[in-house]
Amino acid sequence: MKKIFILILLIRIFLSLLPSYEVDLRGWRFWSDRMTTLGPANFYSREIFTDNPPGFLYVFWTIGEIQKNxxxxxxxxxxxxxxxxxxxxxxxxxxxxxxxxxxxxxxxxQKTALTGFLLYTLNPAIFFNSSIMGQFDGSAALFSLLSVYFLIKNNRSPELSALSFAISWAIKPQSIVLVPLLILLTLTSQKPLRWLTAGFTFLISSLIIYFPFFPQNPLYGLYYVNHAMTGIFTCTSCFTFNFWGIFGNWKDDLINFFNLPLLYWGFILTALSFIPIFLFKPFLKRFREPFIYFTAAVSIMASFTFLTRMHERYIFPFFAFFLIAALLIKSRKLILFYIIYSAFNLLNLYFPYAYYNTELKLTPIFIDHLFRNFSFLSILGFVLFLILLVTYLKVINTRKE
Incomplete structure (x- = not known):
């Protein structure tokens, strides 16, 4: 296992030599330098684009210090x-x-476990996002997975789960889509005292993460950063092949539909989709953990499908949860879906990557084709979600306890 781990890491490093997603990597370079030069307390500014949560800024800071020293x-x-x-x-x-x-x-x-390791680490959608584009969604996915894992392993620890989720949320606020799952898991598996300790752990952990950036009022920092982030983009679909993409790319989600902004319609549709997902049996104690991971995966894709302001990479945490469920349930159909959706998401990732890296002149005819067929691809993405939801409901209600 150690040799395989090192080999794949070397492959990842080699892939990292390929051109990055310059639109974002320029920001990472700037933030790394700014953290090193000014420190966390002076990082955020209303005059400069610094509307990113502090979680991964610690990593940029560390890298900046390594380069400097x-x-x-x-x-x-x-x-x-x-x-x-x-x-x-x-x-x-x-x-x-x-x-x-x-x-x-x-x-x-071990053979099945190794298969899972390889299917994840060599997934083209995964390494294209991290190794080539240079995004850090994988770090949030790591702690999102840990937040669920700590609630369903033998010696459950809601406090470690809360800590992991606080880190994930501080890296990518989109992790909030796991909150219903985490709350229901905690309520159904822990005594009331542990509910309180978990909530306290999450709050204190979040304040500690934000404190160096807002030493006078970290609670205000929580509000300021997350509120600022929500207003950066007001698109229904931001290059994303989802439900909103059916009606076009980068449409304004503040436009009213029946006197309600499309942004809020996204919340409503997501909440409605959560009803069948969370209504049934996965949260009963007697049920095995494959269904919990399956529930996490489907809830992530439901949010990705119906929430506005979704970017193509926000589906990232889905893959780890879904792969675990597919292998534990031992379903070839689910594994096939994992492969198909990975290829579909790779196409979605490549779209903005090639479009914005104009100096590379990557497949301009193909990119034009994607623009002209954006609605069709979004319909396909929506259909894939419906297939997943129906499959989930069938599996969750027919599998033996």
Whole structure:
């Protein structure tokens, strides 16, 4: 296992040499330098684009300090500098793969566990996001997986779950879609005192994460950063093949429909989709954990499908949860769906990557074709979600306890 881990890490490092998603990586370089130069207390500014939660800023800060103190000759924007910026995401993906390996090995065998590790770490959609584009969704996915894992392993720890979720949320606020799952899991598996300790752990952990950035009032920092982030983009679908993409790309979600902004219609549709997902049996104690991971995966895709302001990469945490469920349930159909949706998401990731990296002149005819068929691809994405939802309801209600 150790040799395979190292080999895949080397493959990831090699892939990291490919051109990055410059639109965002320029921001990562700037934030890394700003953290090193000004420190966390002076990082946020209303005058400069700094509307990112602090979770991953600690990583950028660390990388900036390494460059400043140990690699002063390395310039921001150089190949080595970008390798450093991408390395934590690559490592997070491998750690997520290792957790998948441990979960599967506990219930199945080493061969199946290794298959899970490889299906995740060598998933083109996963490594394209982290190794090539340079995004850090994988780090949030790692802690999202841990937040659920700590609630369903033998010696359940809602406090460790709350800590993991606080970190995930501080990296990517989109992790909030797991809140219904985590709350229901905690309520059905823990005594009331542990509900309180879990909530307290989450609050204190979040304040500690935000404190260096807002030393005078970290609670205000929680509000300021997350409120600012919600207003950055007001698109229904931000290059995303989902329900809202059926009606076009980058439409304003503040437009009213029956006197209600499309933004709120997204909340309503998501809440309605959660009813069949959370109404049934996964939260009864006698049920096995494959269904919990399945529930997490479907709830993530439901949010990705119906919420507005979704970017193509926000589906990232789905893959780890769904792969675990597919392998534990031992369903070839679910594994096939994992492969198909991975390819579909890879196409979705490539779309903005090629469009914004104009200097590379990547497949301009193909990109034009994607624009012209955006609604069709979004219909396909919506249909894939419906197939998943129907399959989930069938599995969750027919599998033996």
């Amino acid at each position: 140990f690699l002063p000759e390395v310039q921001y924007g150089s190949v080595l500098s970008d390798l450093l910026l991408k390395f934590p995401s690559n490592l997070a993906d491998l750690l997520t793969g290792f957790i998948i390996y441990l979960i599967i090995k506990k219930h199945k065998n």
